[in-house]
Amino acid sequence: MSFKRIISESAAANRSPIVLALDLVREDKEALFKQSLSMIRSASRFLCAVKINRQLVLPLGLLDRVAALVDEIHGQGLPAIMDAKINDIGHTNELIASQYFSAGFDAVTASPFVGYKDGLEPVVRLAKSQQRGVLLLVHMSHKGASEGYGQTVIDQSTGQRRPQFEVLAEKALRWDVDVVIVGATFPETIRTVRSILGDSVPVFSPGVGVQGGSLSEALAAGAKYVIIGRSIYESEDPARSAESMRRSVEVRG
Numbered sequence: 043m044s045f046k047r048i049i050s051e052s053a054a055a056n057r058s059p060i061v062l063a064l065d066l067v068r069e070d071k072e073a074l075f076k077q078s079l080s081m082i083r084s085a086s087r088f089l090c091a092v093k094i095n096r097q098l099v100l101p102l103g104l105l106d107r108v109a110a111l112v113d114e115i116h117g118q119g120l121p122a123i124m125d126a127k128i129n130d131i132g133h134t135n136e137l138i139a140s141q142y143f144s145a146g147f148d149a150v151t152a153s154p155f156v157g158y159k160d161g162l163e164p165v166v167r168l169a170k171s172q173q174r175g176v177l178l179l180v181h182m183s184h185k186g187a188s189e190g191y192g193q194t195v196i197d198q199s200t201g202q203r204r205p206q207f208e209v210l211a212e213k214a215l216r217w218d219v220d221v222v223i224v225g226a227t228f229p230e231t232i233r234t235v236r237s238i239l240g241d242s243v244p245v246f247s248p249g250v251g252v253q254g255g256s257l258s259e260a261l262a263a264g265a266k267y268v269i270i271g272r273s274i275y276e277s278e279d280p281a282r283s284a285e286s287m288r289r290s291v292e293v294r295g
């Protein structure tokens with residue numbers, strides 16, 4: 043089953059568009075592992091996926107503790123996304139993606155600026171051969187994101203001046219990636235990207251809560267899923283926070 047189908051089924055089953063960014067920080071590795079495991083167990087039923095970042099992979103080790111977390115995420119009926127932001131030459135990119143897929147991840151994030159040929163093409167090919175997903179950054183969520191993703195560029199194919207993110211959204215279609223990422227802090231950009239992509243490539247939107255983005259605005263602008271970290275895991279009761287966010291935007295069917 044494709045990544046798009048897996049996440050659409052988990053979103054429907056849990057009536058949730060929320061991807062938890064599991065970015066916990068603890069000095070003690072054992073405590074970090076246990077807290078991560080317990081957060082997955084308590085919050086899963088309010089989520090459609092869990093995303094893991096390199097700050098968890100570095101202390102816990104990919105094929106040891108992180109693979110165990112991925113097993114737990116799968117055991118809860120959810121897909122696991124690795125926020126790898128793959129960004130090197132094709133040969134290296136393929137080896138990196140392959141490591142994450144071996145640990146069980148269902149999808150990886152990738153940066154578009156390395157281009158396709160000898161950049162992301164080997165990753166897209168590998169992902170398709172293993173029925174995994176590639177999530178392409180089209181506009182990031184942080185304040186400085188507009189310096190790169192929002193700058194005006196000359197479209198190589200038409201010679202026209204356009205915002206970088208529009209050109210990247212069209213590349214996402216040509217490269218046949220599964221998902222694009224646009225920050226919730228740029229709802230107008232979500233709207234424009236959605237109009238380029240239509241329904242075939244869903245938009246994931248990080249930046250809700252602490253970074254200033256609004257959950258309901260991101261979804262209204264056309265995001266299908268939202269990625270939320272600190273507003274859930276730093277709250278007093280993370281499962282209850284996830285539940286109340288889900289209630290505010292409940293997905294049906």
Ligand code: XMP
Nearest residue numbers: 063151181182183223248253269270271272
């Ligand atoms: P917070 O705590 O701000 O966490 O809710 C957000 C999570 O999402 C990641 N993030 C991004 N990942 N493109 C991405 O691929 C983005 O534009 C982006 N913005 C935030 C961040 O690393 C954290 O895990």
